[in-house]
Amino acid sequence: MTPRDLQPLMPSMVAHARSTYPAECCGLVLADAAGTARFVPIPNIAGTPAAAGNSERTGRDGYVMEPQALLGALEEVERSGGRLAVIVHSHPDVGAYFSKEDRDIALGGGGEPLWPGVQYLVISSRPAGIDAARLFTWDAREQDFAEEEVPVLP
Numbered sequence: 001m002t003p004r005d006l007q008p009l010m011p012s013m014v015a016h017a018r019s020t021y022p023a024e025c026c027g028l029v030l031a032d033a034a035g036t037a038r039f040v041p042i043p044n045i046a047g048t049p050a051a052a053g054n055s056e057r058t059g060r061d062g063y064v065m066e067p068q069a070l071l072g073a074l075e076e077v078e079r080s081g082g083r084l085a086v087i088v089h090s091h092p093d094v095g096a097y098f099s100k101e102d103r104d105i106a107l108g109g110g111g112e113p114l115w116p117g118v119q120y121l122v123i124s125s126r127p128a129g130i131d132a133a134r135l136f137t138w139d140a141r142e143q144d145f146a147e148e149e150v151p152v153l154p
């Protein structure tokens, strides 16, 4: 997906990131068989007993997608012939960068992405609202994530 493809979804993603501030939000962009994208918010359970053992972080500085909602969304998109396109989360007060933890999660501790072809969108949330979003795409030649700005205002 390009930043332009994501543009129509920004209002719903921005609203979701604002609604969970000062905690991180998370969600998925799913593409249907025709390539049309939609945003599915997933509850962030970081810091709850259900997430213990999965992440030491709280919802303030990390995210763990609620497993039932995550599996449900992935099963549905698979059944309908679509695909997972983008994994979305927000960064409260620290900016829209790809953190070391984000990278570790994306690479699963190895040198190649856990989810080939899946991109990552990081949304910067601040007390006054959402001020930036960046899309991170694995570049196999560079062996690194390339970043692109996604405008948050239409």
Ligand SMILES: [Zn+2]
Residues within 6 Å of the ligand: 089, 090, 091, 099, 102, 122
């Ligand atoms: Zn992050």
